[in-house]
Amino acid sequence: MAMTHHLLPKPASFLLGRSSPPIPPAHFVSPHLSPLQRPIHSHRPDFSANIKKKNPWLDPFDDGADPEMEYGSLFADGKQEEDPRPPDDPSNPYGFLKFPAGYNVEIASLGPKVRGDVRRCCCVVSGGVYENLLFFPLIQLLKNRYPGIQVDVIASSRGKQTYELNKNVRWANVYDLDDDFPEPAEYTDMVGVIKNRYYDMILSTKLAGIGHAAFLFMSTARDRVSYIYPNVNAAGAGLFLSETFTPPTTNLSEGGYNMYHQMVDWLGRPARNVPREPLPPFRVSISKKIKAFVEEKYQQAGVERGKFVVIHGIQSDSAASMRSKGDEDSLLPIQIWAEIVKALSRGLKPVFVIPHEKEREDVKEAVGEDSSIVFITTPGQLAALINDSAGVICTNTAAVQLAHARDKTSVALFSSDEKGRLFVPDAEEKRCTIMSSKSGKLIDIDVGVIKAAVGKLFVESLVPV
Amino acid sequence: MPRPKATPELHAISDWPIMAVMVEHIAGQRDYLVHKSVWHMSDSTLKYIYAMYMMFTCWGCCFFGSTKDPFYDGEQYRKDGGDGTVHWVYEKQEDIEESARAELWREELIEEIELKVGGLRELEEAGREEELVK
Numbered sequence: 001m002a003m004t005h006h007l008l009p010k011p012a013s014f015l016l017g018r019s020s021p022p023i024p025p026a027h028f029v030s031p032h033l034s035p036l037q038r039p040i041h042s043h044r045p046d047f048s049a050n051i052k053k054k055n056p057w058l059d060p061f062d063d064g065a066d067p068e069m070e071y072g073s074l075f076a077d078g079k080q081e082e083d084p085r086p087p088d089d090p091s092n093p094y095g096f097l098k099f100p101a102g103y104n105v106e107i108a109s110l111g112p113k114v115r116g117d118v119r120r121c122c123c124v125v126s127g128g129v130y131e132n133l134l135f136f137p138l139i140q141l142l143k144n145r146y147p148g149i150q151v152d153v154i155a156s157s158r159g160k161q162t163y164e165l166n167k168n169v170r171w172a173n174v175y176d177l178d179d180d181f182p183e184p185a186e187y188t189d190m191v192g193v194i195k196n197r198y199y200d201m202i203l204s205t206k207l208a209g210i211g212h213a214a215f216l217f218m219s220t221a222r223d224r225v226s227y228i229y230p231n232v233n234a235a236g237a238g239l240f241l242s243e244t245f246t247p248p249t250t251n252l253s254e255g256g257y258n259m260y261h262q263m264v265d266w267l268g269r270p271a272r273n274v275p276r277e278p279l280p281p282f283r284v285s286i287s288k289k290i291k292a293f294v295e296e297k298y299q300q301a302g303v304e305r306g307k308f309v310v311i312h313g314i315q316s317d318s319a320a321s322m323r324s325k326g327d328e329d330s331l332l333p334i335q336i337w338a339e340i341v342k343a344l345s346r347g348l349k350p351v352f353v354i355p356h357e358k359e360r361e362d363v364k365e366a367v368g369e370d371s372s373i374v375f376i377t378t379p380g381q382l383a384a385l386i387n388d389s390a391g392v393i394c395t396n397t398a399a400v401q402l403a404h405a406r407d408k409t410s411v412a413l414f415s416s417d418e419k420g421r422l423f424v425p426d427a428e429e430k431r432c433t434i435m436s437s438k439s440g441k442l443i444d445i446d447v448g449v450i451k452a453a454v455g456k457l458f459v460e461s462l463v464p465v
Numbered sequence: 466m467p468r469p470k471a472t473p474e475l476h477a478i479s480d481w482p483i484m485a486v487m488v489e490h491i492a493g494q495r496d497y498l499v500h501k502s503v504w505h506m507s508d509s510t511l512k513y514i515y516a517m518y519m520m521f522t523c524w525g526c527c528f529f530g531s532t533k534d535p536f537y538d539g540e541q542y543r544k545d546g547g548d549g550t551v552h553w554v555y556e557k558q559e560d561i562e563e564s565a566r567a568e569l570w571r572e573e574l575i576e577e578i579e580l581k582v583g584g585l586r587e588l589e590e591a592g593r594e595e596e597l598v599k
Contacts, residue, residue: 172559
């Protein structure tokens, strides 16, 4: 080599000098191609994802996608396959070679690398019942975008209860995400759990600072995707995350029904030969067991299937009131409910859902001894109750979303028009009538108008379910 | 003058002279010292004795109680414990919920299939009727 170099010094430099202008090295090209760097984010009027600066610390040699890259035929484009492997046959003489679904060992790393396959995904969902319910469409989106994906969830103890309504989830674990100082034992246990499951992607809706980002990083997932704080608390979080979303405020729930829209945009982004994945509508599925259990419950309360209207949103300090974190003013005292309920026609009975047994006395006092009261704390039972009802009258609680998910007529009482539009967009399509208070406080809501609307609506809808 | 004691001390063995002396007394003679007996145990010895007594009692209760046990040395007591997994902690909740969700998924799938089949049947019937009309 040294000899060659000694003998031919000039032609080499000459050749290099000549060839460099037509084919410049990749890192010189990249600044000029910057608008093309992330074709996956385009085709969308919202350019917030496009403006996002790439973090140079993550990979200093990442110059974006190569537009001249040629992919082979294997795993090149389209969606991943659901599971090409035939089901296990216990009578097979060749035994059980157990590899994860859709996993050919020899070429296993190609799919995730080239096509971005996701086989196992973990969703870390912050917040209570309401926030978790609104996360359901995203899980369905994941299922549609990545066929054969296994979705697991980590949520708070309240939020986890919603997942009995979701057939798409595999494991749901309880971990108190909003605890700033978790017990070391719990923390390390959860780190071990998420690491041992070998996730391809971990999504988090908790606003991440460096601490939560490190927690997600320790899962060793390929894609660590999280919301981050919109303020200085996000410092350092980007180092541990591969994709970040910055919400406009520190309270994500204030976004209403589309509170996760940034994450939806990113998850549904088009890829090679895959069009943008639309966000599916919010659906819940209720098991037969819960249906039977709740039917017994409301029959004890003295109502029949399809002959009652669910009243949800009674003022209480219970943790089971299922409010959104983005709407603090969303419960009405029982006296106002008693007034509203008078407008219901005789064929329909109101069923008051109380979040705590201590409210039973108050309801009986305000409405009467023979009032139908059902004590429900879990969203699963509430959904089953709504499913068997003729309609729902509620404030901004999980009930309004569940009514929408089961296509029930609903009247939703909001503290202001803006809140109503945020939490129930396309109210007409969802058969939801939004009533809002003029003063911006729910307690000042005009009961007369509501009574008129309720009387009209539920006479019309008095048809067998 | 002896100072009066502030607090009376209490010993397991009292401070009275323990020595019992038996004397044979005959008038006009010197007394014969017939018998001298000291019967004295230390605190620790007493403790040992009582401890042995308690242990024996406990053992007796267990032993003789167990002979009246209908399940004594039976399968209920002798078989392996647990639920077949060799773990000490049975964290079953997540598994139960997972299988419930899988069940729910199957339920929905069956419903969907039934809907589709029903739709197909309706189509078929409609087709037949059309044929009949023709």
